[in-house]
Amino acid sequence: MTHGYTGQILRVDLTSGRMVTEEPPENFYRQYFGGEGFIGYFLLTELPSGVEALDPQNRLIFAAGPLTGVPVGGCGRHSIGGKSPLTGGFGETEAGGYWGAELKQAGFDAIIVEGRAEEPVYLFIQDGQAQLRDARHLWGMKTLECQNAIREELGDHGIKVAQIGPAGENLVRFACVANDLDAFAGRTGMGAVMGSKNLKAVACRGHQRLSLADPPAVAAIARWVRNNTPLANKAMRELGTANVIRGLNRHGGLPTCNFQMGSFDGVDKISGQAMRDTILVRRRSCYACPVQCKREVKVDEPFTVDPRYGGPEYETIAALGSNCGIDDLKVIAKANELTAAYGLDSISCGAAIAFAMECFEHGLLTPRDTGGLDLRFGNGLAMLEMVQRIGLRQGLGTLLAEGVARAARKIGHGAEEFALHIKGQEIPMHEPRWKQGMGIGYAVSPTGADHCHNMHDSAFTHLGPDLEDMKTLGILEPLPANDLSLAKVRLLIYRSLWMHFLNCAVGCYFVMVYGGVGFQRIADLVRSVTGWNTSVFDLMKVGERAANLARVFNLRQGLTPQDDNMPQRFFIPHTSGPIQGVALDYEAFQKAKEIYYDMMGWPSGKPSVGKLGELGIDWAAPLMEA
């Protein structure tokens, strides 16, 4: 079965305004696939070491994958990457929504942006054509206004817009790239990179049908996904990603008050159930997806929350809710609207505010610093105010817009203790004292603390269908969440490699992993779409290749294995709650990290030439030196 799967990549030099189209050979697609794989390849081959993230030389890469836009649930994602202004290393983040599918239907697999426009511009791509357009009138707009304005001036309300809000314009280091108002390439600060290039938006419109190698086979898988994943993801559908809140809280895994606690008194007020019963007005989905885990919420008083921005996900509820000690769902919904409107990563934003709250409670920040705000845990209105100040870089927001690592260094006096980050990126809302495998995953993730390049211990521990599917990889037994055995490190690696693959594909974890689609059916889907003889083995190697490219990029940019670390807080046991007394054991953590390197073929934390050769990327070996 051969098919000749190829496509087009658009290169945009904003400095010169020059745009060219490339058509890489099919084997390039087979090896690097798309998404994270493309990003790793192009960053490594094009970006010299030492270029700053906000330098015009940095690349900003929008990359779909072979699955993006295929009419099957879970195939609505794309990836954005570049050198990260938070970590100084590999930046890569994925988003759902409809934009990625539209990019593909417009005839492109990826866009590589370099340089810096003299004045704000936006890029409009339609059916194989690209043009740069003046965006001076859009600069400063929040995302809703900007999307409306673009659709209006182009006269097409079907246009999909990926864009930065004021936060990206203001180079907030954790600014995101928003699309469709409710989907976010949230992490690693790609919004700031976009802002630094004076690129306000990328608008797409496409009418091309994706070519499929075996349409009936794709249709059969689509049918299977439609019929089965909503059932497997019943709670996800009914309650959104927030369905996990109560369970996490019960296990002590709900980050509370800047990870000082693992359970939250106000949990029932912020749960998925509470949202369903109060402010939810509609479920939303990404492209082609039957699960509909996305929310749409509406609040009328005491303030309004605009339903056009969707509704909060788990990460947002925990980051701007429990982790800030806030139990008011309306306030959290408003914060969600604001992060969407300003274009902020809700995880890092919430983490930065929680950090500031802890500093404030310890007197390291005072009302003088906060402009009079009583920035204690639990103060919802102060939190909302801080979201806006960060987005606009006003007052204390100027400092927090730098991320907690840089802010803590500036505050000094021990503020580092409260700055929970790895490599400069804030910890997402998964408690590494409970999900210890993910803890190791945080430490070694190429993107700094991140839950999208590793795994969720708890899911594997508790979910039956997932356990059965893991046997496809030879993992035969479940493991407790708070375990750091060799077997756990293996589990982490296998799941991480699969996530790296999904980030290349680009596919949705919720549908593809937790929806029970299964490793083999995904390989069948890739084969049916591309015509490639492939296998779970091949796809695991695609993921491993992407992981190694990212690792080499980080080494090239001067990151070292010493940066694969963990905030001290997580080595200190909780003093109360369900995981009272539980912490990461320092020795066990170090040992697990060594074992991780060993299993990855990374002696002393660096990919060996043999490992790179096995992955067909030994060309990258000389690039490892900073």
Add this chain to the structure above:
Amino acid sequence: MTHGYTGQILRVDLTSGRMVTEEPPENFYRQYFGGEGFIGYFLLTELPSGVEALDPQNRLIFAAGPLTGVPVGGCGRHSIGGKSPLTGGFGETEAGGYWGAELKQAGFDAIIVEGRAEEPVYLFIQDGQAQLRDARHLWGMKTLECQNAIREELGDHGIKVAQIGPAGENLVRFACVANDLDAFAGRTGMGAVMGSKNLKAVACRGHQRLSLADPPAVAAIARWVRNNTPLANKAMRELGTANVIRGLNRHGGLPTCNFQMGSFDGVDKISGQAMRDTILVRRRSCYACPVQCKREVKVDEPFTVDPRYGGPEYETIAALGSNCGIDDLKVIAKANELTAAYGLDSISCGAAIAFAMECFEHGLLTPRDTGGLDLRFGNGLAMLEMVQRIGLRQGLGTLLAEGVARAARKIGHGAEEFALHIKGQEIPMHEPRWKQGMGIGYAVSPTGADHCHNMHDSAFTHLGPDLEDMKTLGILEPLPANDLSLAKVRLLIYRSLWMHFLNCAVGCYFVMVYGGVGFQRIADLVRSVTGWNTSVFDLMKVGERAANLARVFNLRQGLTPQDDNMPQRFFIPHTSGPIQGVALDYEAFQKAKEIYYDMMGWPSGKPSVGKLGELGIDWAAPLMEA
């Protein structure tokens, strides 16, 4: 899909006569699978270091696999293993025929034999029952007589017999275990181990139907195999494995006169075509196989060759033909009959005679040593005489029965130069100066020089369907045979791991690999048979696990990475013929070996704890010390 695939393993202690049956849990089967995997597991967990191969404590393990006996072409194989009297390390060898399927139908997956019977015995297994029977009257018999005698005395001509001939009784270090008269577990001297235990034969009769998880799916694959593999293997079917002879000769890859040359003047007289046109009377097959690559030949004059012993395969024709400088197909056919009747590995036997011939031509052996035989290359009758003397340990045969490594040490005076072996096992009939990937494979094979734990460069280089299937593993481009790049080492490793898997399954390379069945369909077959959620990834890991167990066993028995070597001859270019001037480059060979270790996760040639942990066998790490 779960099924509960389990079975029974029979343990036989010949010293005490005690027999017990074990039923390992399903996860044991999933991890270690069968065949080579079982052998590695049991040898490593049961055999202390330092026990001699011919010591009663050594284990002799007969192991089928999940595929053995399944009514699909290529599923007629079993494996036999123990510590090797040739190498002092991991001994393992597979055979086709019907015996493996019969063992499974008799209710057993494996037999673990230990101890030594006081008097010769044979084991009879029938439908779940096992008994040890007197074999004193069978001792000394050739294989045909012995098989007839057993069938006669048990009154059942459907009984399948695996047995040793006089060579095994006489502890010839390269004695084989023959079954069905024309199938041989040939390599690593398992016949000598069997002889040392006074075990003449294992006779099986079974009427149980194998339980299949998904019979219609198995039937569909069987149909596919029946319809397609004879076409893919057209030359194999028509000409037997000897179909390759002319091509090899053309490329300079036909071992000639103890590998002094790579092409042979008499090639057309010994080719598959010559056999078809002269002495072939019938094609034979293994259990359930539509390819029928096995031969049956008949010669009436100037001597008789008994068709009941089948006919020579490629390895036999090269080893006892071209590599001894012999171009008389009738002589080769007779030699084939004799090795079958005496129970000798035809590869090592031919190699030993070729070694002796080169010694003779250099005056290191004289007519005094040979009992007057003019043991020059090309003397067919002398060769036939030597086969018998080796089998009976008579005259010079006593010396050669020790294998070329030990014989050369005894002869001295530089005879080592002519002793082509690795770790004590003779080189099979694949020229490592041409197939350089297999050359590395020889060096690192756990069994010493062996073509059944690595790969055939040439096949991948030349065969279209195989190339397309390799893409399933992410190998996108063919590579020249005489290449030792990183990409070649990767190819070697991927193919080796798959062969290790097939040795666990136990499946036939010819059908499963060259028959175009393909990686994915084999994974589907395993799933349909066992009910296990499996994948190509999982099966590659099964192979890798087996390879690592074997490696650990070798380290435990005192073998070192220095034993992963290569006879000097192969670093010296041919002086004529198609590959004139071509040799293994010493530096490139060493570098490729280092890269192999690196890619395998074997720093300094030893599996790392992380690698063993990744394979779920970190229990083996402490066993690595001799």
